[in-house]
Amino acid sequence: MVRFASRRLVLGIAVAAALTATVVTAAYASSSHSTSANRSKGLTTVRVVFDWPGIDFEAVPLTVGNARGFYKKAGLDVKIVIPPSTSTTVQMIAAGKGDIGFDTTTDVVFGQAAGIDVKSIANYSQNNNWGLVAKPGAKIDIKKIKGKSIGIFTDSWTKAMMPYVLKAGGVSASQVKQPIFSSDDIAPLLAGKIDLATNTLNYAIAQVQSATGKRPSVLLATKFGAPNVPVWVYTAMNSWLKGHGSQARKFLSATRKAFAWSIAHPSAAVKDYLKAYPKIGGGMKYSLDGWKATIPALGPANALLTQRASQWKQVVRALKSVKLLSKPLPPSSYFTNAYLKG
Amino acid sequence: MSALLRKTAVRLVMAALAVGLIFGVWNLVIFAFDLKAYALPTPQDSVATIYDRWSTYQPLMLQTIKETVYGFLIGAAIGFFLGVAMSASKIVQRLIYPSLITSQAVPVVAVAAPLAILLGFGLVTKLVIVAWWVFFPVVVNVLDGLARVDRDLLNLARVMGAKRTRTFLAIQLPATLSPLFSGLKIGATYAVTAAVIGEWVASLQYGLGTYLNTAAASLDTRGVLGATILLTMIGITLFLIVAAMGIVATPWERRSTARRRTRPAGEMLVGHSVETPQT
Numbered sequence: 001m002v003r004f005a006s007r008r009l010v011l012g013i014a015v016a017a018a019l020t021a022t023v024v025t026a027a028y029a030s031s032s033h034s035t036s037a038n039r040s041k042g043l044t045t046v047r048v049v050f051d052w053p054g055i056d057f058e059a060v061p062l063t064v065g066n067a068r069g070f071y072k073k074a075g076l077d078v079k080i081v082i083p084p085s086t087s088t089t090v091q092m093i094a095a096g097k098g099d100i101g102f103d104t105t106t107d108v109v110f111g112q113a114a115g116i117d118v119k120s121i122a123n124y125s126q127n128n129n130w131g132l133v134a135k136p137g138a139k140i141d142i143k144k145i146k147g148k149s150i151g152i153f154t155d156s157w158t159k160a161m162m163p164y165v166l167k168a169g170g171v172s173a174s175q176v177k178q179p180i181f182s183s184d185d186i187a188p189l190l191a192g193k194i195d196l197a198t199n200t201l202n203y204a205i206a207q208v209q210s211a212t213g214k215r216p217s218v219l220l221a222t223k224f225g226a227p228n229v230p231v232w233v234y235t236a237m238n239s240w241l242k243g244h245g246s247q248a249r250k251f252l253s254a255t256r257k258a259f260a261w262s263i264a265h266p267s268a269a270v271k272d273y274l275k276a277y278p279k280i281g282g283g284m285k286y287s288l289d290g291w292k293a294t295i296p297a298l299g300p301a302n303a304l305l306t307q308r309a310s311q312w313k314q315v316v317r318a319l320k321s322v323k324l325l326s327k328p329l330p331p332s333s334y335f336t337n338a339y340l341k342g
Numbered sequence: 343m344s345a346l347l348r349k350t351a352v353r354l355v356m357a358a359l360a361v362g363l364i365f366g367v368w369n370l371v372i373f374a375f376d377l378k379a380y381a382l383p384t385p386q387d388s389v390a391t392i393y394d395r396w397s398t399y400q401p402l403m404l405q406t407i408k409e410t411v412y413g414f415l416i417g418a419a420i421g422f423f424l425g426v427a428m429s430a431s432k433i434v435q436r437l438i439y440p441s442l443i444t445s446q447a448v449p450v451v452a453v454a455a456p457l458a459i460l461l462g463f464g465l466v467t468k469l470v471i472v473a474w475w476v477f478f479p480v481v482v483n484v485l486d487g488l489a490r491v492d493r494d495l496l497n498l499a500r501v502m503g504a505k506r507t508r509t510f511l512a513i514q515l516p517a518t519l520s521p522l523f524s525g526l527k528i529g530a531t532y533a534v535t536a537a538v539i540g541e542w543v544a545s546l547q548y549g550l551g552t553y554l555n556t557a558a559a560s561l562d563t564r565g566v567l568g569a570t571i572l573l574t575m576i577g578i579t580l581f582l583i584v585a586a587m588g589i590v591a592t593p594w595e596r597r598s599t600a601r602r603r604t605r606p607a608g609e610m611l612v613g614h615s616v617e618t619p620q621t
Contacts, residue, residue, distance in 0.1 A: 177546065
């Protein structure tokens with residue numbers, strides 16, 4: 001009986017092992033399929049790690065680059081990798097789980113401070129589009145924020161920007177209520193639970209417009225003294241850039257063309273994006289509103305993607321002033337425009 | 343050394359060994375996969391961070407403990423009363439049980455915004471979320487305990503003319519204690535995670551949960567792990583307190599007879615007539 005039971009056990013283990021081997025082989029074969037297919041097409045896969053654990057309209061230029069053949073012409077096939085959380089993009093490219101990162105500017109600074117040799121290789125946006133948001137029709141008077149309830153997030157950008165809000169309003173942190181949110185402060189704003197929300201305005205506008213059909217009242221932080229620095233950048237590890245400089249150049253060159261095309265043809269660009277992500281892309285109205293609200297932050301056509309040393313000085317200064325950074329590095333440690341040439 | 347002291351010492355040594363084992367595996371993973379500090383700092387670094395930043399962590403921890411404990415107590419009370427009510431009436435059970443199961447299948451994050459809008463950004467929202475997670479294992483266990491009460495004992499009480507309340511207090515309530523504490527122990531481990539999620543939904547005050555997000559946003563993995571260790575300690579402490587209360591409340595789980603020193607003469611025949619004293 002015992003022998004029979006142990007024979008059954010051995011047989012069971014053998015079957016389980018065979019099944020596991022089959023599943024693992026199948027999974028490996030399917031994952032390597034696209035790579036080998038791309039090799040046969042002569043394309044090199046570039047993995048871009050997104051900044052958010054869900055795809056949205058900020059991916060429009062990348063999907064347009066694929067859909068309109070800009071990347072193919074450069075010999076690339078760009079794959080977007082979705083990170084598990086909002087703050088893992090830098091860690092993922094450092095761990096080799098992606099080639100290029102789509103990060104906030106502050107992530108690069110914190111990455112360097114944490115000993116990660118990450119570098120910004122291009123701006124995504126050229127301007128600081130973070131600001132205050134109020135319900136449609138409401139007026140935002142920065143001088144009258146005393147006693148108001150202002151929704152904030154836990155991210156470093158908000159922490160760096162809030163002192164400018166308080167300073168412009170002539171109030172201390174204790175003179176305003178600051179409910180902390182992790183995912184969304186627009187719904188509480190529209191429900192009248194907070195007086196003002198803070199957000200990058202492309203997302204705030206898209207959310208409010210898709211919910212109410214009206215444009216929210218907004219006040220850019222740059223209007224009351226916050227530095228006009230880009231929020232998002234494309235990044236890569238120095239170690240990756242050393243061996244893949246030509247890929248980085250080709251990627252940025254094609255991306256610049258994709259940006260220009262997406263700015264000139266917003267509706268068609270969003271359609272391309274939704275074709276790539278039909279189920280999880282966010283819908284035509286929301287995505288188009290969001291992309292149109294993103295365009296003003298991308299800067300003039302002749303300066304697309306180009307970084308300035310001054311923007312890094314300002315970011316570092318803002319982070320140091322709120323004690324999020326103790327040892328600032330020179331701007332050249334954070335960025336390079338070298339891969340935008342050629 | 344008395345037997346009790348020796349037993350306690352052995353348990354403490356085993357607990358220390360278990361912690362040592364966890365830290366050992368943690369270090370081994372870092373070494374084996376060559377993980378850098380930005381991905382996973384060592385347990386030594388994480389513990390040192392708690393020491394270095396104690397003045398930052400302390401108020402955050404108190405806030406999270408408050409949310410965890412209050413929410414746990416509310417959830418436990420709701421769970422117990424729902425369990426009793428559902429056991430007393432089949433109609434109530436059939437009416438409520440499906441809703442309770444559904445409530446556990448709903449991801450709390452998905453209803454975060456409506457909850458915050460409905461209940462505000464203060465303590466109440468967090469307490470609701472913690473109670474939401476805690477009450478279910480309590481309901482299920484209490485219900486299970488009441489369903490398994492010895493029918494003969496209930497019939498005996500009925501024959502002897504005991505009223506419903508008396509039957510509940512003398513027979514049914516003691517029968518629910520063991521399963522109740524099983525449910526409470528599960529709830530205690532859930533409570534701290536629920537408090538963190540509650541803080542993520544919306545908060546007027548920073549706790550360890552909101553600190554996790556802030557630290558993660560600035561790639562401060564030592565800060566994240568330090569807060570995580572503290573959260574784990576809160577969960578373990580709450581579990582141990584509940585387990586200790588369970589030991590006190592259910593002595594029959596460990597002994598089938600009352601202690602000789604405390605047993606008055608003649609009580610054995612009255613109070614423990616159905617059990618065989620151990621020798």
